[in-house]
Amino acid sequence: MTELRGPVRIVGTGLIGTSIGLALARLGVVVELVDGNPDNALMAERIGAGSRQVEIEPQLVVVAVPPDHVGAVVAAQLDQTTAVVTDAASVKSKPLADARKLAEDVSRYVGSHPMAGSERNGPLAARADLFDGATWAITPHETSDPQAVDLVRRLAEACGARTVEMSVADHDLGVARVSHLPHLMSALAAGTLADAPSSHLELSGQGVRDVTRIAAGDPRLWTQIVSANSTALTGLLEQIRGELDRLLVALGKEEAGEELTAILGQGVSGAIRVPGKHGAPHIDLVTVLVTIPDRPGQLAKLFADAAESGANVEDLRIDHSPGRPVGEVELSVKPGTVDQLVDALTTRGWVVHV
Numbered sequence: 188m189t190e191l192r193g194p195v196r197i198v199g200t201g202l203i204g205t206s207i208g209l210a211l212a213r214l215g216v217v218v219e220l221v222d223g224n225p226d227n228a229l230m231a232e233r234i235g236a237g238s239r240q241v242e243i244e245p246q247l248v249v250v251a252v253p254p255d256h257v258g259a260v261v262a263a264q265l266d267q268t269t270a271v272v273t274d275a276a277s278v279k280s281k282p283l284a285d286a287r288k289l290a291e292d293v294s295r296y297v298g299s300h301p302m303a304g305s306e307r308n309g310p311l312a313a314r315a316d317l318f319d320g321a322t323w324a325i326t327p328h329e330t331s332d333p334q335a336v337d338l339v340r341r342l343a344e345a346c347g348a349r350t351v352e353m354s355v356a357d358h359d360l361g362v363a364r365v366s367h368l369p370h371l372m373s374a375l376a377a378g379t380l381a382d383a384p385s386s387h388l389e390l391s392g393q394g395v396r397d398v399t400r401i402a403a404g405d406p407r408l409w410t411q412i413v414s415a416n417s418t419a420l421t422g423l424l425e426q427i428r429g430e431l432d433r434l435l436v437a438l439g440k441e442e443a444g445e446e447l448t449a450i451l452g453q454g455v456s457g458a459i460r461v462p463g464k465h466g467a468p469h470i471d472l473v474t475v476l477v478t479i480p481d482r483p484g485q486l487a488k489l490f491a492d493a494a495e496s497g498a499n500v501e502d503l504r505i506d507h508s509p510g511r512p513v514g515e516v517e518l519s520v521k522p523g524t525v526d527q528l529v530d531a532l533t534t535r536g537w538v539v540h541v
């Protein structure tokens with residue numbers, strides 16, 4: 188096994204690069220920060236992700252720049268160092284093809300992709316715990332050196348992630364389904380709100396927030412991501428176009444109940460296959476709804492009371508609309524622990540619904 192000793196050079200100190208730096212800093216690994224925009228490297232240094240000047244040669248270089256630039260930066264780093272080089276781009280075929288055009292030998296390069304991020308960008312959006320419990324894909328190519336693959340796996344683990352190894356092509360098909368298509372659907376749904384009357388937007392609840400959150404991602408970055416994965420996306424979008432036509436026909440019928448139920452049922456079948464947190468299989472959780480007065484300190488009290496119950500809160504959602512005197516907190520717990528949570532909260536005066 189190859190040990191991750193560092194230094195690790197990060198090229199591209201935005202959301203992902205700076206988060207990797209912060210995660211490695213937790214372990215005391217020496218991190219060098221490089222960015223085409225000096226302000227971003229300075230900001231990343233100031234928030235503790237590493238240092239802009241490191242005298243020792245890197246053991247590993249992580250390229251965390253937008254996909255169109257990855258191949259060139261990877262090739263330059265292979266040329267300038269003797270380090271293993273990886274990248275974090277959301278697509279894997281194009282960076283590899285670009286790097287191969289520019290570098291003679293790409294055996295020290297192994298692509299990778301942390302499956303965690305945010306709709307925000309830049310170093311100020313970075314978090315040390317961004318990858319804790321997340322999946323991180325490692326995508327060796329035909330000539331990747333096995334020791335380089337090992338070192339990249341070590342990087343992902345050091346950042347708190349669990350790794351899955353897959354081919355470059357399979358990765359790009361997979362992310363088209365679980366990341367890029369959902370992003371485009373979110374953008375289309377959110378786009379219809381751009382000119383909506385504010386009286387309609389005032390009706391917004393958690394559902395529309397869930398569906399539109401990722402649409403706020405940087406359009407320039409996402410243009411590069413979806414363009415680089417256009418073949419896989421085209422197939423999926425054609426499938427969706429067929430389903431949209433089926434939906435329109437069903438909605439146009441007077442007695443369309445069964446057809447609509449079938450389409451919505453297919454959605455349920457897909458939704459329950461999305462794995463739960465930490466890559467674990469999906470388990471049915473029970474949601475306990477707690478009404479919470481809009482006063483300082485109430486959330487802290489609720490969490491303390493929930494902890495007293497001994498039930499582990501697996502997921503949490505806060506639905507709070509400004510101007511309303513109360514908000515609602517959803518605590519998701521395993522079915523076996525619902526009663527103890529409800530009892531403990533009710534005894535302590537909370538208004539609880541299951």
Ligand SMILES: NC(=O)C1=CN([C@@H]2O[C@H](COP(=O)(O)OP(=O)(O)OC[C@H]3O[C@@H](n4cnc5c(N)ncnc54)[C@H](O)[C@@H]3O)[C@@H](O)[C@H]2O)C=CC1
Nearest residue numbers: 199201202203223224227251252254276277304305308309
């Ligand atoms: N945003 C997300 O949630 C996720 C993004 N990724 C991938 O990570 C990579 C970085 O994305 P973000 O951190 O979100 O972007 P970002 O916009 O926050 O950061 C990108 C950084 O790269 C720098 N940069 C651009 N071109 C450069 C070059 N040629 N040389 C040196 N620095 C350069 C920019 O100045 C910026 O600081 C992308 O390839 C993206 O596909 C992967 C997982 C999640």
Ligand SMILES: O=C(O)C(=O)Cc1ccc(O)cc1
Nearest residue numbers: 277301302303304305306401
């Ligand atoms: O914001 C989220 O929930 C994401 O899923 C972020 C994300 C964006 C791009 C990726 O390549 C991987 C993850």
